[in-house]
Amino acid sequence: MPFIVKILGSNSALPTSKRFSSIQVLNIRERFFMVECGEGTQIQMRKYKISFAKINHIFISHLHGDHYYGLFGLISSFNLIGRKHDLHIYSHHDLQKKIDCIFDEKEMDYKVIFHNLNFSEPETIFENKFLTIKSFPLKHRIKTCGFLFIEKQKQLNIIKGKIQTYKISIKDIIRIKNGEDYKTQSGKIINNKDLTMPPYKNRSYAYCSDTGYYEKIIPIIKNVDILYHEATFDSDKQEIANKTGHSTSIDAATIAKKANVETLLMGHFSARYKTTEKHVLQAKKIFENTYAVNDGDEFQIQKQIVD
Ligand SMILES: [Zn+2]
Ligand SMILES: [Zn+2]
Secondary structure (H helix, E strand, O other): OOOOEEEEEEOOOOOOOOOOOEEEEEEEEEEEEEEEOOOOOOHHHHHHOHHHHHHEEEEEOOHHHHOOOOHHHHHHHHHOOOOOOOOOEEEOOOOHHHHHHOOOOHHOOOOEEEEOOOOOOOOEEOOOOOEEEEEEOOOOOOOEEEEEEEEOOOOOOEEEEHHHHHOOHHHHHHHHHHOOEEEOOOEEEEEEEEEEOOEEEEEEEEEEOOOOOOOOHHHHHHHOOOOEEEOOHHHHHHHHHHHHHOEEEHHHHHHHHHHOEEEEEEEEOOOOOOOHHHHHHHHOOOOEEEOOOOOEEEEEEOOOOOO
């Protein structure tokens, strides 16, 4: 089952011809989650073949325009193409007021349901049987949250051939996956260890933008497979970064290292940069497994057996 982070926009406030503002779509086990909805979201969705019908949950970190100006057009288009099912938006509650100003409820064929984020402490904001999504406060000029997507603890994997060998019923498969031994029709006990493989590791993704250097997030994002951390500036512009509530390449890499993550993705680049080579060189001195993302990039977290 996939766990994919697709980058549709990787610039900060000013979009360019090569980089749109913040937009991402996650495919986690064929459920789709949009993170940010910068200007041009619809264009990028068409370009990268993201199905409009599959987007039911949109997470907006904060109300600077580069993170939500695409939402108005998207909400309108959903209506035009005949959407009937609810759309859930997780954001600061002021976004609801802005949307209510523009859209007349009577002309909408579907419901937009708002979930207000908690900007003072981490909170679980979404849960289904295989995934938990948490929000957590970041350090920016206005109230801002990051998001953590983490798979739930998995059951043991049953060895497929054993199902046939012992003609195991569905009911018993569930028991075995929960760690029980199996009693065959002739009464023989088969040890659970001979029927199963260890579960897969819970895959996880943390999204941190926009934010200044903020060590309080480290315990929350600890050990994630992929950390997306903004690096609006390279480290020569540390002072501007501090002043504007943003991070540099060095800030992002230091957080990645301290949080012991597997991979660091840097993004939300200032439009002043024609290339991100300097960002990468600086960050790699601190944290080797670093990438500067581009629009259209896709990062897949593979399934791994627990050690
Ligand atoms: Zn921004
Ligand atoms: Zn911002």
